[in-house]
Amino acid sequence: MSALAITAGFADPVIEAQAHFHSLMNALARPGTVHAFPAAVDAPAPLTPELAALALTLVDHEATLWLDATLAGSKPVLDYLRFHTGARIVADPAEAAFALVADAGAMPRLAEFGQGTDEYPDRSTTIVIAVAALATSGGLELTGPGIEARASLGVEPWPGDFVSQLAANRAQFPRGVDLVLVAAGQVAALPRTTHVSEV
Amino acid sequence: MSAVAAPQASGYNFAYLDEQTKRMIRRAILKGIAIPGYQVPFASREMPMPYGWGTGGVQVTAAIIGPADVLKVIDQGSDDTTNAVSIRKFFAKTAGVATTTETKDATIIQTRHRIPERQLTEKQTIVFQVPIPEPLRFLEPRETETRKLHALADYGLMHVKLYEDISRHGHIATTYDYPVEVADRYVMNPSPTPKFDNPKMHMSPALQLFGAGREKRIYAVPPFTKVRSLDFEDHPFEVQRFDKPCALCAATNVYLDEVVLDDRGGRMFVCSDSDYCEERRADGHRGELSGEAPHLVGGAA
Numbered sequence: 001m002s003a004l005a006i007t008a009g010f011a012d013p014v015i016e017a018q019a020h021f022h023s024l025m026n027a028l029a030r031p032g033t034v035h036a037f038p039a040a041v042d043a044p045a046p047l048t049p050e051l052a053a054l055a056l057t058l059v060d061h062e063a064t065l066w067l068d069a070t071l072a073g074s075k076p077v078l079d080y081l082r083f084h085t086g087a088r089i090v091a092d093p094a095e096a097a098f099a100l101v102a103d104a105g106a107m108p109r110l111a112e113f114g115q116g117t118d119e120y121p122d123r124s125t126t127i128v129i130a131v132a133a134l135a136t137s138g139g140l141e142l143t144g145p146g147i148e149a150r151a152s153l154g155v156e157p158w159p160g161d162f163v164s165q166l167a168a169n170r171a172q173f174p175r176g177v178d179l180v181l182v183a184a185g186q187v188a189a190l191p192r193t194t195h196v197s198e199v
Numbered sequence: 200m201s202a203v204a205a206p207q208a209s210g211y212n213f214a215y216l217d218e219q220t221k222r223m224i225r226r227a228i229l230k231g232i233a234i235p236g237y238q239v240p241f242a243s244r245e246m247p248m249p250y251g252w253g254t255g256g257v258q259v260t261a262a263i264i265g266p267a268d269v270l271k272v273i274d275q276g277s278d279d280t281t282n283a284v285s286i287r288k289f290f291a292k293t294a295g296v297a298t299t300t301e302t303k304d305a306t307i308i309q310t311r312h313r314i315p316e317r318q319l320t321e322k323q324t325i326v327f328q329v330p331i332p333e334p335l336r337f338l339e340p341r342e343t344e345t346r347k348l349h350a351l352a353d354y355g356l357m358h359v360k361l362y363e364d365i366s367r368h369g370h371i372a373t374t375y376d377y378p379v380e381v382a383d384r385y386v387m388n389p390s391p392t393p394k395f396d397n398p399k400m401h402m403s404p405a406l407q408l409f410g411a412g413r414e415k416r417i418y419a420v421p422p423f424t425k426v427r428s429l430d431f432e433d434h435p436f437e438v439q440r441f442d443k444p445c446a447l448c449a450a451t452n453v454y455l456d457e458v459v460l461d462d463r464g465g466r467m468f469v470c471s472d473s474d475y476c477e478e479r480r481a482d483g484h485r486g487e488l489s490g491e492a493p494h495l496v497g498g499a500a
Binding site: 013014015017018019021022024025026028029030057058059060062063097117118119120121122124126145146147148173174178191192193 | 212213218219221222223225226227228229230231232233234235237239240262263264265266321346347349350351382384385402404406419421422423424425
């Protein structure tokens with residue numbers, strides 16, 4: 001493989017982007033549900049196919065992208081994302097519209113990402129975290145908009161102080177970040193409105 | 200009528216919009232869902248129909264629709280009016296998706312000014328066409344100021360407006376576009392649906408998306424979200440009541456349209472939701488006028 005070779009994105013960009021968006025939209029609208037995220041793309045490691053599929057679905061020259069140290073240290077990953085999305089890759093997480101995180105254990109605190117303003121809370125970062133496993137039952141109990149009574153979510157691995165960070169994130173509503181969690185072939189989401197507690 | 204699929208016309212991208220536009224709209228929809236009731240600015244495009252004809256709703260639908268979706272479009276509850284027929288044909292042509300008039304078969308329902316009478320499900324998304332998304336606009340014309348009022352959750356102006364209704368008319372005279380508070384935070388315009396439909400938005404199992412094309416705003420109410428119509432303790436929120444049931448299907452507790460029958464004061468009240476009325480007539484329900492002119496009002500049933 002030559003140094004310039006860039007692997008493929010979606011085979012059918014229109015239909016696949018819609019399918020991935022559909023799953024993500026429903027995941028965000030219904031926290032605690034896990035949706036199919038097929039991500040049939042040939043992404044260069046350490047970029048997981050799901051992180052790549054999310055970037056291909058939503059990121060372009062109008063949306064800035066922040067990468068964690070694991071991803072930003074890989075030239076094939078940078079080349080892949082630059083070629084397929086045309087996004088500006090920023091060093092400051094507060095400037096990012098989307099942040100891709102391959103190593104959840106080493107990510108910055110949620111408060112370091114873009115929080116939006118009181119007048120424009122939409123100008124905040126959507127953080128996409130690759131995790132090992134997602135399940136509709138597990139150690140997290142969720143309440144809030146999108147959930148009829150309460151829902152459960154299992155996320156593996158789950159960084160130690162995430163619950164307190166998410167409580168602080170929730171407390172500054174409408175400002176705050178939204179989390180998208182992707183595992184092999186799956187997506188779930190925790191919008192800023194969700195109350196998360198450990199059971 | 201069950202779902203009908205049409206071949207997609209060539210020369211258009213799937214669902215008309217280009218992919219970059221769809222990404223931009225999709226990003227706005229996600230923010231809207233994450234901040235229920237907050238109006239997300241978006242770069243609304245020129246559509247092949249005039250502003251005021253549902254360009255916001257059409258752009259939202261175009262950004263979410265996929266080949267497996269079944270689309271229903273209603274205008275004032277009816278599947279058969281010009282706006283509804285045009286938009287349904289637009290998506291049949293540019294996306295090749297199946298369309299239907301039956302609420303229960305649809306996965307996406309685009310609507311102008313009504314919510315179907317039949318309870319929506321978790322499998323469905325309803326897209327509202329919105330002319331004026333800002334509930335405070337007629338009270339405060341400056342966008343910079345309404346932004347601040349939303350940021351501060353300062354909705355005193357709206358309560359004064361409702362109070363003035365009471366002092367002038369003895370009751371809250373607002374009958375459509377009746378302001379709601381979403382998830383205990385943002386006051387939101389439900390679009391010019393009759394206030395009769397406001398209770399259907401509360402804890403709805405369906406995702407509710409709102410698109411305003413001319414005003415360039417998208418907002419959303421996630422499923423199972425609190426939606427409270429603003430009111431006062433001594434003047435609680437009430438929906439419209441009708442004296443008579445539907446003249447065709449005898450339904451009660453539905454929203455009725457007045458239809459003038461002749462030039463001598465004759466009139467009838469019929470379901471605004473045409474699919475609901477047809478379904479009830481197919482099930483054998485008969486209203487007081489359903490036998491009068493079966494060739495005219497009997498419908499497909």
